[in-house]
Amino acid sequence: MPTETVWLFDLDNTLHDCSRHIFQRIDRNMADLMMRWLNLDRARADALRLAYWKRYGATAAGLELHHGIAAADFIAAAHDFDVRGLVHAEPGLSRKLALLPGRKILLTNAPERYARAVLRELKITQHFELIWTIDHMHLQGRLRCKPSKAMLRQLLARLRVPAHRVVLVDDTFANLRSAKAVGMRTMLCHHPGTPHNARHHGRSAYVDRRIKSIADLLNGRQRYPLA
Numbered sequence: 652m653p654t655e656t657v658w659l660f661d662l663d664n665t666l667h668d669c670s671r672h673i674f675q676r677i678d679r680n681m682a683d684l685m686m687r688w689l690n691l692d693r694a695r696a697d698a699l700r701l702a703y704w705k706r707y708g709a710t711a712a713g714l715e716l717h718h719g720i721a722a723a724d725f726i727a728a729a730h731d732f733d734v735r736g737l738v739h740a741e742p743g744l745s746r747k748l749a750l751l752p753g754r755k756i757l758l759t760n761a762p763e764r765y766a767r768a769v770l771r772e773l774k775i776t777q778h779f780e781l782i783w784t785i786d787h788m789h790l791q792g793r794l795r796c797k798p799s800k801a802m803l804r805q806l807l808a809r810l811r812v813p814a815h816r817v818v819l820v821d822d823t824f825a826n827l828r829s830a831k832a833v834g835m836r837t838m839l840c841h842h843p844g845t846p847h848n849a850r851h852h853g854r855s856a857y858v859d860r861r862i863k864s865i866a867d868l869l870n871g872r873q874r875y876p877l878a
């Protein structure tokens with residue numbers, strides 16, 4: 652149906668809560684890899700990891716650009732652990748997604764293998780017509796992950812939908828800002844554990860709506876889908 656809403660769902664700290672185990676695990680793995688591969692001490696590795704995350708949306712993008720490390724190799728290595736037992740989400744998530752009308756796409760800066768493992772743990776894989784991960788986010792030979800506007804435009808072209816039919820649900824302000832800039836609707840899935848969000852106080856012009864859970868999307872159904 653051409654008037655259908657297309658939902659782009661972020662994964663980490665949007666569809667599940669990473670703050671209990673998974674983020675610590677990924678951050679530690681990334682710092683360990685950077686210590687080994689770049690010959691850094693832990694403090695320097697941690698500082699560089701955060702600096703690239705803030706500047707490029709993913710630590711891997713900075714490593715690829717400045718150190719010639721293949722982003723895919725770094726990301727795959729950092730996410731190479733068993734997620735079983737580590738995934739936490741709101742109850743009834745699959746039922747809530749089923750009740751939400753519209754097409755659903757997963758859009759994550761995580762690698763595909765990890766994303767699929769988390770979706771499997773959450774038992775929600777079947778709701779997504781497309782799983783778009785960092786493995787798919789190369790444009791002209793360069794990694795373009797969220798918050799890249801070029802990547803979002805490429806995804807819109809692939810989905811063949813006008814931007815105003817698309818809603819990005821994400822916990823990271825920078826990603827929502829880019830989505831708004833290319834004409835999408837935006838929903839902030841507020842998570843207190845998301846790094847660097849604390850400095851964004853009050854309302855932001857590029858956030859159409861704030862939600863605390865996926866259940867909130869159903870409560871607002873009168874306003875969405877978007878006419």
Ligand SMILES: [Mg+2]
Nearest residue numbers: 661663664822
């Ligand atoms: Mg996230």
